[in-house]
Each structure stands twice: as C-alpha cells, then as structure tokens.
Amino acid sequence: MSNVGTNIKRMSKHTAVYGMGNILNRAITFLLLPLYTNILTTADYGVLNLIYPFLGLMNVAFMYGMDSAFMRFFIPEKDEKRRLEIFSTVYLSILATTALLTGLLYLFEPLLARAVLGNDSHLLYLAFVILALDGLSFLPVLYYRSINKPVNYVAIVFGEVILNLALNILFVAFFRWGIRGVLLANIFSSAAKLVLSSPALFHNLKTLFRMPLWKDLLKFGLPTVPAVLFANIIALGDKFILRYFFDESTVGIYAASYKIAIIMALLVTAFRFAWHPFFLSISDQPDAKQTYSKILTLFVMVASFLFLMVAMLAPPILTTPFFGVTIIPITYQAGLKVIPWILIANIFQGIYVNLVVGIYLEKKTHLSPLLTGIGMIVNLGTNFLLLGVFKMDFTAAGIATMLAYLAQTIAIFLVTRRFYPIRYEYEKLLLIALITAALYLTPMVTGLHQFWFVTILVLLYFPLLFRFNIIDREVAVAMVKRVFKRG
Numbered sequence: 001m002s003n004v005g006t007n008i009k010r011m012s013k014h015t016a017v018y019g020m021g022n023i024l025n026r027a028i029t030f031l032l033l034p035l036y037t038n039i040l041t042t043a044d045y046g047v048l049n050l051i052y053p054f055l056g057l058m059n060v061a062f063m064y065g066m067d068s069a070f071m072r073f074f075i076p077e078k079d080e081k082r083r084l085e086i087f088s089t090v091y092l093s094i095l096a097t098t099a100l101l102t103g104l105l106y107l108f109e110p111l112l113a114r115a116v117l118g119n120d121s122h123l124l125y126l127a128f129v130i131l132a133l134d135g136l137s138f139l140p141v142l143y144y145r146s147i148n149k150p151v152n153y154v155a156i157v158f159g160e161v162i163l164n165l166a167l168n169i170l171f172v173a174f175f176r177w178g179i180r181g182v183l184l185a186n187i188f189s190s191a192a193k194l195v196l197s198s199p200a201l202f203h204n205l206k207t208l209f210r211m212p213l214w215k216d217l218l219k220f221g222l223p224t225v226p227a228v229l230f231a232n233i234i235a236l237g238d239k240f241i242l243r244y245f246f247d248e249s250t251v252g253i254y255a256a257s258y259k260i261a262i263i264m265a266l267l268v269t270a271f272r273f274a275w276h277p278f279f280l281s282i283s284d285q286p287d288a289k290q291t292y293s294k295i296l297t298l299f300v301m302v303a304s305f306l307f308l309m310v311a312m313l314a315p316p317i318l319t320t321p322f323f324g325v326t327i328i329p330i331t332y333q334a335g336l337k338v339i340p341w342i343l344i345a346n347i348f349q350g351i352y353v354n355l356v357v358g359i360y361l362e363k364k365t366h367l368s369p370l371l372t373g374i375g376m377i378v379n380l381g382t383n384f385l386l387l388g389v390f391k392m393d394f395t396a397a398g399i400a401t402m403l404a405y406l407a408q409t410i411a412i413f414l415v416t417r418r419f420y421p422i423r424y425e426y427e428k429l430l431l432i433a434l435i436t437a438a439l440y441l442t443p444m445v446t447g448l449h450q451f452w453f454v455t456i457l458v459l460l461y462f463p464l465l466f467r468f469n470i471i472d473r474e475v476a477v478a479m480v481k482r483v484f485k486r487g
Helices: 003-039 042-063 066-074 080-107 109-116 123-146 150-174 178-196 198-204 211-221 224-245 248-261 263-281 288-318 333-355 357-361 365-389 395-416 426-446 451-459 461-467 473-484
Strands: none
Touching: 003 042, 003 150, 003 248, 042 080, 042 109, 042 123, 042 178, 042 224, 042 248, 066 080, 066 123, 066 211, 066 263, 080 109, 080 123, 080 198, 080 211, 109 123, 123 150, 123 178, 123 198, 123 263, 150 178, 178 198, 211 224, 224 248, 224 365, 224 395, 248 263, 248 288, 248 333, 263 288, 263 333, 263 357, 288 333, 288 426, 288 451, 288 461, 333 357, 333 395, 357 365, 357 395, 365 395, 426 451, 426 461, 451 461
16 A cells, blocks of 8 residues: 555544544533433523533633644654653643633623623533633643544543533433533533543653743744634634524524534544644655545545435434434424534535645644634624524524635635645545535435435445545555554
8 A cells, every 4th residue: 555545544543533532522412412402491401502602712712722832842743851841831831821710710700691691690600610620631631642542532531421421311310400410510520531631641741841932832822822713703603693683592492403413523523633643743755745635535525425414314313203202302393404504514614624734834823813714704794694684593503604614614725725735636526515415405306305215315425436436446445454454
C-alpha cells in the first residue's frame, strides 16, 4: 500500500476509536432523550437547552484558545522536557483563570440567570460547577488525544457516560428532581472525568510555568478565541433566538429534534479529534496534500450515507410506539422537520474542519475569526430575516444553521487555496452530492413514503457509488483487508 493509503488507514482507525468515544459521550443524549421528553415538559426541556448552550459559550472564555495552542505546540515537539513545560504552563494557566472566572460567575449569577433564563431559579449555580470541573479536566483528556492514545480517551468517556446515565435515571426518573437532577448528575460525572484523567496530571504536571512560553501560547491561541466564539454562536445561539421570538416550549420542541440530527455531529467530532493530530503529524510528507484530498472525499462519502439513514429512516422509527412509549412524543414531533437541515449543516461543518489544514500549517490563525465571523453573520441575519420579517416557524433556525456552515466553508476554501492549495477530487464530490440528493428526493417526487421503500433507497447508496466509479472495487477490497489485518 502507498504512503497515502497507509496514512488513510491510520486516520480511519483513529477516527473509528474517537468515534466510539464520542458515540459513548453523545449516546447519553439519545438514551436520555426519551426520558427527558416523556418526563420533562417542553418548557422545562427548553430551559435545560438554554443552560447548556450558555455553558458552551462560557467555555470559550474558560479555554481562551489554550486547547488549540497546546496541540499546536505539544504534538510536533519531540523533546520530553519541553513537552512537560508546555503541559504544565498550559494547565497552571487554566487552573488560575478557572478559579477567577468561576468566582466572577457566582458573583453575578442573579443577573446572568435573569438574562439567560428569564427567572431567578438559581439553576446557574449548579451549572457553574460543571463548567469549572470540565475546565480542569480538559487538558488531561486532550493530552491522550495529543499522544495518540484514543483508547485512554474512550475509557475516560465511558466512565463519565455510565455514571451520568445512571444518575440521570436515579435523579430524574425516580426522584423526579427535574432540571436540578440533570445538572447534579452532570456535576458528579464531570468530577468522575477529572478523577479518571488525573494520571495524565500526575505524570506531566510540574511547577514549570514558563512566562515566555505562555506568551507564545497566548499569541497562537488568543486569535482563535473569536473564531471559536463565533462558531459556538452558530451552533448554540439559535436556542436564544427562538426564545426571543417564541418561548421556552418552542426551544424544547426544536432542541429535541436537534439532538437527533446531531448524530452527524458525532461523525464530525470524531473526525476532528483524529484529524488535528493526524494532519499535523504528516504535514512534512511529500504526499500529504494528496492524503488530505482523499480523506475529504471519504468523509463526504460517509457523511452522505449517514444523512440518508437519519433523514429518511429516523422520523418513522422515533414516532413508532415501543411498549406504549415513543422516543419522540407527539408534543415534540413538530420539530422533526428540522432534522435534514441540521444534518446538512453538520456535513458542511465537517468539510470546514478538513479545509482548516492550511490555516494551522501556515500559522494563519488570525484568519479564523474572519471565516467563522462570516458564518455567524449569515446565521444571525438569516434567523432574523426568516423569523422577524417572513414570520417562519422554528424551521428557520435550522435553515440559518445550514447556510452559516455553507458560507464559512466556501470562505475558507477560497481563502486557503491562495497560500495552501490542495487539489481535491471535485468530480467525485459532485457525484456523491447528486446521488445523495436524488435518493433523498425520490420519495417526495414519487409520493412513496413507505418505510420499506425508503430503506431500499438508502441501501442503494453504495451500489451507486460503485456504479459511477466513485469507489474503486479493488482499492476498497485492499483497504478492508489492510484495516483488519493483524499488525
């Protein structure tokens, strides 16, 4: 197998393992969805889906780009002593700022609660504990990704998920503690994650804070903060916009279906976790660009199949009663129409993640805020246009999310090709898109929406890829044999 094939094999393995970790991590979202939708009111579920996006936005301030800076400095470094300095400097910095920011949040909790939730329920006090614990555990977990130890990562995530699931069942289903039960379960599971990842701290944390190094880390990391903030606004801001135009119940209905569509985000996150260490590690190889190009095609191929599966098969499955209970009760089913929009949005997000190679390798992180800023402007503008002017329902939020990721993907492609051009497999990418669109639209054109018919259409996807030579049979067989070959 060529060097490109070997690299793709390694990338595939790491993506599969990180994918398992993220499936475990996100599995709780799907396992608990029937619990939440059948016990919590749409209004309470809406409040819960205002708290967690708020934490996601605050997490940007807690990290202030140190996660990106750590990976950029730590992974290429070969000297062990220097690696210890990088780890210790980053963690000691995060430790100090986490303590400071958590104290400030507690001080202003009443004001923040009224702004975010519109009440004085004091639920944010519990949420801030989650934020602090996650901040303290982020670097130990990131360390295992950086040294290509995905199994350690998965073990940590598995422990966190199992505890979170068990405590949610106990606190929400049995004790009926509602939103407080959800937050308490998260506090205990986040604490468990910190404990499980602590061996990385014991091994790497020294009193080695280096001010010159810290300044270099900030110089690289801080320019990424606006970009991450804008990205989080695109991903999370729709909940607050819907609350402004509608109410908490609308947020809850929208968020339930958003959780289903976020299955695509599992793939994107798994890809991203494996992608960053991978492309940094092979960047000096002569055929690196060829590898990057082929991996984009493989990502779009897999993502398109996942789109068909979820968009066409999930709604009938989720609304079918099992033992008298549906995963999505009738009070939440109006939100199912946003699923395709969010799935497509996440495909574009995954393409954007692939195209970020040039930004990192050429140290052009100052461009990131511009690129994600374009997406944010498109997202906010589309939301307020469709909701405020055209008076659409919450589907507008899904459309706005899709257009935002499309806009920033086009922007990063046009910008990075100037200083880090890569020849992508455009013909194959176009054929994949056309095949996917044809299969998805067939039930609408024919009027046949029976489950057996749409299942056949989904299963036709890979045969069509072979038919149009998007997948080479011989190469596919060789790749499969290599992946499963011992050693």
